[in-house]
Amino acid sequence: MRILFLGDVVGRAGRELVEARLPKLRARLRIDLAIVNAENASHGFGLAPAMADSLFAAGTDVITLGNHAWDRKELIGHISQAPRIVRPINFPPGTPGAGSVMITLTDGRRAMVINAMGRLFMDALDDPFRAVAELLSRHRLGVTVGAIVVDFHAEATSEKMAFGHHFDGRVSLVVGTHTHTPTSDHRILAGGTAFQSDAGMCGDYDSVIGMAKEPAVARFVRKMPTERLGPAEGEATLCGLFVETDDRTGHATRVAPVRTGGRLSETWPDAA
Secondary structure, eight states, X not given: OEEEEEOEEBHHHHHHHHHHHHHHHHHXXXXXXXXXXXXXXXXXXXXXXHHHHHHHHTTOSEEEOOTTTTSSTHHHHHGXXXXXXXXXXXXXXXXXXXXXXXXXXXXXXXEEEEEEEOOTTSOOOSOHHHHHHHHHTTOOBTTTXXXXXXXXXXXXXXHHHHHHHHTBTTBSEEEEESSOOOOSOOEEOTTSOEEESOOOEXXXXXXXXXXXXXXXXXXXXXXXXXXXXXXXXXXXXXXXXXXXXXXXXXXXXXXXXXXXXXXXXXXXXXXX
C-alpha cells in the first residue's frame, strides 16, 4: 500500500496549496491512501466543516486533528456525522467523534488511521499508549487490516520516539505532528514500523511555525499580550511523508519525506 501523510495544514496558504497539489501528488506517487492533519486549517486554529469538505474533494481520504480540534465550535456538532475526520483517541469518554477510522480501498484492502495526542507539555488527557494499545488488541496488522497509520500529535520528540518504539511492528507508520517543523529522522524501525518525529506543516515557512512573524516575535520580546496571532499568507511549502508497505505483513518497506513549494528545499521519494 502506498500512503501519503501531509503535516499540519496552516491557514489559507496551506489549504490552497494542499487542494491544488494533492491530486497531482496522488497521481505522481500512485497513492492508495492520503491522510492530512488539518487542525490548524481555519485561520491557524481549528477546522471548519466546509474546509474539511474542500480537502476531501481534493483527494484527502482521512483528516486528523490535535489540540486545536475544538477551536471551531461548529465541528463539535459535525464530527459525529463525519467519520473520516478523526480526533485524538485519548480524549475522555463521551467526547464527540472517534479516534480512529477503518478505510476500505477500492480494491478491497483495508487501512486503519488512528489519531492520538501526547501528554508531555500538552493538555492533560488520558494515556495515549494505553488507548492505542487497547484498540490494537482488536486488530492484527497484516491479518485483519492491511496497514495502520498513527498520527501522534505531540510536543516532545522523546515522547514521540517512545511511542514509535512501543508500537514498532504493530503498526505501519507512526508519524508526529504539532511542532510544524519537519525532522530528518525518517526511518524504518527494527520491527518494521516507519517513523518520523514530525512531518512538518503545509504552510508559509516565512513565519513562526506558520503564524505571522511580527506579533509572534513581539510576544517573546515584550512578554506582553499582542494582537491575535494569525497565519502567514505567503507562499506555502507542502511537507509530508511517503510510505510504502508490504501487503502481506503491513510493515513498511520504504519511507521518504515529501517537500515542495515555498522556502524549504524540495525533496521527493526515489522513483519506483
